[in-house]
Each structure stands twice: as structure tokens, then as C-alpha cells.
Amino acid sequence: MTAADDMTCEDVPWGEVSPEAARKLLIAAVEAFAERGYHATTTRDIAGRAGMSPAALYIHYKTKEELLHRISRIGHDRALRILSVAAEREGTPGERLAGAVSSFVRWHAGRHDTARVVQYELDALSPEHRTEIVELRRRSDAVIRGILRDGVESGDFDVPDVPGTTLAVLSLCVDVARWFNTRGHRTPDEVGELYAGLVLRMVSARSSSGDGRD
Amino acid sequence: MTAADDMTCEDVPWGEVSPEAARKLLIAAVEAFAERGYHATTTRDIAGRAGMSPAALYIHYKTKEELLHRISRIGHDRALRILSVAAEREGTPGERLAGAVSSFVRWHAGRHDTARVVQYELDALSPEHRTEIVELRRRSDAVIRGILRDGVESGDFDVPDVPGTTLAVLSLCVDVARWFNTRGHRTPDEVGELYAGLVLRMVSARSSSGDGRD
DNA sequence: TCAAGCGCTAAGCGCTTGCTCACCCGTGAG
DNA sequence: CTCACGGGTGAGCAAGCGCTTAGCGCTTGA
Numbered sequence: 329m330t331a332a333d334d335m336t337c338e339d340v341p342w343g344e345v346s347p348e349a350a351r352k353l354l355i356a357a358v359e360a361f362a363e364r365g366y367h368a369t370t371t372r373d374i375a376g377r378a379g380m381s382p383a384a385l386y387i388h389y390k391t392k393e394e395l396l397h398r399i400s401r402i403g404h405d406r407a408l409r410i411l412s413v414a415a416e417r418e419g420t421p422g423e424r425l426a427g428a429v430s431s432f433v434r435w436h437a438g439r440h441d442t443a444r445v446v447q448y449e450l451d452a453l454s455p456e457h458r459t460e461i462v463e464l465r466r467r468s469d470a471v472i473r474g475i476l477r478d479g480v481e482s483g484d485f486d487v488p489d490v491p492g493t494t495l496a497v498l499s500l501c502v503d504v505a506r507w508f509n510t511r512g513h514r515t516p517d518e519v520g521e522l523y524a525g526l527v528l529r530m531v532s533a534r535s536s537s538g539d540g541r542d
Numbered sequence: 543m544t545a546a547d548d549m550t551c552e553d554v555p556w557g558e559v560s561p562e563a564a565r566k567l568l569i570a571a572v573e574a575f576a577e578r579g580y581h582a583t584t585t586r587d588i589a590g591r592a593g594m595s596p597a598a599l600y601i602h603y604k605t606k607e608e609l610l611h612r613i614s615r616i617g618h619d620r621a622l623r624i625l626s627v628a629a630e631r632e633g634t635p636g637e638r639l640a641g642a643v644s645s646f647v648r649w650h651a652g653r654h655d656t657a658r659v660v661q662y663e664l665d666a667l668s669p670e671h672r673t674e675i676v677e678l679r680r681r682s683d684a685v686i687r688g689i690l691r692d693g694v695e696s697g698d699f700d701v702p703d704v705p706g707t708t709l710a711v712l713s714l715c716v717d718v719a720r721w722f723n724t725r726g727h728r729t730p731d732e733v734g735e736l737y738a739g740l741v742l743r744m745v746s747a748r749s750s751s752g753d754g755r756d
Numbered sequence: 757t758c759a760a761g762c763g764c765t766a767a768g769c770g771c772t773t774g775c776t777c778a779c780c781c782g783t784g785a786g
Numbered sequence: 787c788t789c790a791c792g793g794g795t796g797a798g799c800a801a802g803c804g805c806t807t808a809g810c811g812c813t814t815g816a
Contacts, residue, residue, distance in 0.1 A: 367581035
């Protein structure tokens with residue numbers, strides 16, 4: 329095992345995908361899926377983008393769907409980890425929520441091609457793979473819901489409908505992957521900051537007095 | 543012209559599509575596109591759902607893409623009208639924004655199959671059709687942005703980044719079409735009310751004092 | 757009564773799709 | 787040098803795709 333083999337994760341975008349040809353194919357697939365969608369993408373297109381023949385794909389992946397599954401799995405793991413790390417930091421619920429939202433959004437904007445595939449091509453997965461991925465989503469949901477609950481308990485937040493608001497917050501963040509960079513002159517950091525501010529206002533208790541009934 | 547011919551629009555969901563067979567096919571297409579996506583749907587599937595042979599589709603529509611365009615056009619017109627009507631009602635900016643968001647969301651939830659096709663299958667359209675539809679979206683954007691501007695001017699709202707917040711509000715509303723009814727026990731009205739409340743909190747100025755510079 | 761015309765179908769065309777298979781070539785151990 | 791072997795290619799298969807066409811039966815106006 330060389331030093332290069334060891335430095336595979338976290339640093340390089342798709343470092344966890346180990347034969348270089350397999351990684352090139354996967355990156356090409358992310359590009360193509362993000363651009364055209366899973367069903368509109370052909371295996372020839374993917375192989376072509378990777379500079380290989382159509383048959384090369386099947387040396388490293390059993391089917392086209394397996395490629396999508398690998399992308400989806402790795403992407404969801406990454407998104408969930410980003411959310412969890414931010415949520416587990418020390419601080420007030422407000423600080424934790426702002427951190428979670430800004431970093432989650434930053435990822436969805438900065439890696440919007442990956443995020444688009446991960447978030448919007450779920451239905452193209454086989455039933456077994458789909459349920460596996462849905463479980464990861466449920467955990468993302470639990471992270472946000474946890475912060476909201478903490479904030480309500482501490483009195484920092486005023487959230488009448490915690491599950492519904494959780495859904496809205498996640499939906500808001502995820503949808504960044506759809507529109508980002510189609511228009512924009514904004515950086516991922518700017519969008520992250522903007523969204524963190526908006527979400528905080530959505531849930532924060534009015535600072536002055538306020539007994540909750542009006 | 544009979545009375546039945548006259549009562550074609552607004553009341554019945556797809557009343558503006560006039561030969562009954564064409565309407566049946568279009569409704570079948572909405573179902574199929576919403577369920578599987580445009581590219582994963584076959585013309586045989588659409589015709590089958592409508593109880594007709596595959597060839598019947600081509601009597602009423604020149605191509606499969608024309609079907610998508612018709613759905614997209616009618617759907618966007620409807621969504622834009624709902625937004626505009628709500629925005630032009632009398633009232634404070636807050637009331638107008640709440641009305642616009644709640645009715646827009648109610649439509650996206652209640653007709654989530656149509657909305658999903660309309661909002662998420664844009665890329666499957668031909669370039670010309672796509673630009674036509676994008677123009678309609680720009681108008682939706684202008685409606686929301688207008689209300690926000692009014693609210694900022696009147697002092698009801700405190701929105702540092704009006705274009706960014708407009709984008710966020712629309713994104714939030716539109717994404718309802720993606721998740722609604724996959725889980726939920728919520729009614730469209732409930733989601734509309736919830737979202738109107740969340741959006742109002744996102745943009746409202748803190749009531750006590752505040753001279754606007756900080 | 758009957759021919760015209762319209763809505764619809766059965767059959768199928770040409771093409772593309774996901775995927776396979778026989779073979780090739782550079783590398784490294786014996 | 788030889789030869790096995792893993793990563794790669796060119797050609798192509800079966801199936802399914804969007805779409806077309808010849809023709810059928812029902813309605814309709816003269």
C-alpha cells in the first residue's frame with residue numbers, strides 16, 4: 329500500500345473509489361446524470377466522457393444502476409456526515425442550526441452536480457437500494473429535528489410544528505442543488521450564509537417578552 | 543356549441559384540452575411522468591393508461607415531447623395565475639405574501655403530480671419550448687419579488703437580499719411537489735398555512751423599534 | 757343508401773438501448 | 787523467454803424505443 333493509496337478519503341472528491349478507471353467512470357456518470365438525468369443518460373455517453381469504450385464500464389460496475397447506487401450512497405453518506413458534524417458542535421441551538429444549515433447548503437451548492445443526482449434520482453434506484461438510501465435520509469431528518477427540539481426546550485426557538493418545519497428546512501436546503509449555478513453569480517458560501525439567516529428567522533423566538541399566545 | 547363545450551376551463555382540471563381522447567391521454571401522461579419521470583415513461587405506457595393503442599397518441603400529439611410541453615404550459619399558466627391573483631389582492635404586504643404562498647403551496651400539494659412534471663421535467667423540453675416556459679417562471683419570480691419590495695418599502699419586511707430571498711421562497715414552495723404525499727398525513731391546506739407562516743417569519747421586520755440600519 | 761371522413765388499431769420499421777463476448781496488449785513471476 | 791492475467795476494445799445481440807402506415811368500422815350529410 330502506497331502513500332497515495334492511503335490518502336484516498338475526504339480530501340479528494342471521489343477518493344474512496346479505488347481503481348482509477350472506476351473513479352473516472354463514476355465522475356463521468358455524475359456529470360452526465362446531473363446534466364441530463366439518469367434515464368436520459370446512455371452508458372455510451374458515460375464511457376465516452378471518461379475517454380473509454382462502452383464495454384469498459386462493465387468491467388467495474390455490474391449495471392448502470394449500480395453506478396447510480398454507488399454515487400447515491402457515497403453522496404448521502406457525505407451529506408449526512410456534514411450535517412451531523414455541524415449539529416454536534418458545542419453551542420446554542422441557534423448556532424448549531426445555523427452551522428448545520430450553512431454547511432449543508434454549502435455542500436449542495438458547491439457540489440451541486442453530485443447533489444442533484446443524489447437528491448433527485450432516487451426513484452431510478454432498485455427497490456432495495458432505494459430503501460437503503462431512504463434510511464440515510466431519515467437520519468438527516470432526525471438531526472435537524474433534534475436541533476429544533478433542543479431549541480424549543482431551551483426557549484431559543486418557537487416552533488409550533490417541529491416535524492413540518494424540519495421538512496421545510498431540509499426541503500429548502502436540498503432544493504439548492506436544483507437551481508444553483510443555472511442562474512447565479514453567488515458563491516456557495518454566500519448562499520449558505522443567506523440560508524442560515526433565513527432558517528434562523530423561521531424558527532427563532534421573538535426576543536422581547538412574548539408568552540407564545542397571540 | 544353546447545353548454546358542456548362552454549364549461550371547459552378553470553372548473554374541470556384539464557378542461558382546456560378539448561377532444562376527450564386527447565384529454566384522457568394527457569391525464570395519463572401526467573400520471574406516468576409524475577410517477578416515473580419523462581424519460582422513463584414510454585408512449586405505450588401512456589396509451590395503455592388511457593385505454594388506447596400506442597398509435598392513438600400520435601393522432602392528437604405530434605410527439606411525446608409535445609405532450610410534455612402542453613402539460614408544462616398549461617400547468618405553469620395555472621400556477622402563475624394563482625400566484626398573481628393572490629398577489630394583487632388588497633392588503634398589507636404581509637397579508638399578500640401569506641396569501642400568495644399559501645395558495646401557491648396548496649396547488650403544489652393538491653396537484654402534486656402535475657406540479658412535479660411541470661417543475662422537475664423542464665430539461666426534457668426542446669430548447670424553444672424550454673425558453674418559453676422559463677419566461678413564465680421569470681414572471682412568477684417577479685410576482686414574489688414585487689411583494690417583498692413593497693414590504694421592505696413600507697417597513698413591514700426586513701429583507702437584506704431581496705433576489706436571494708425571492709429565490710428561497712419560490713424554491714421552498716416548488717419543492718413541496720417533490721415530497722408531498724410520499725410520506726404525509728397533511729392536507730394541502732395545512733401545508734399551505736404552515737408554509738405561509740414560515741415565510742412570513744423569514745421576512746418580517748421585528749415589530750419593536752428598529753430603524754433599519756445595523 | 758352510400759360514399760366520405762374521422763378516430764382508432766394492428767403490425768411493424770428503423771434505430772438506440774443496456775449489456776456481452778471473443779480477443780488483444782502490457783506487465784510481472786517463474 | 788514464456789505465459790498467465792487483469793484491464794481494455796470492437797463488434798454485435800436481443801429487446802425496447804418513438805413513431806408510421808395501411809386499413810377498419812362508425813358516424814354523417816346528401
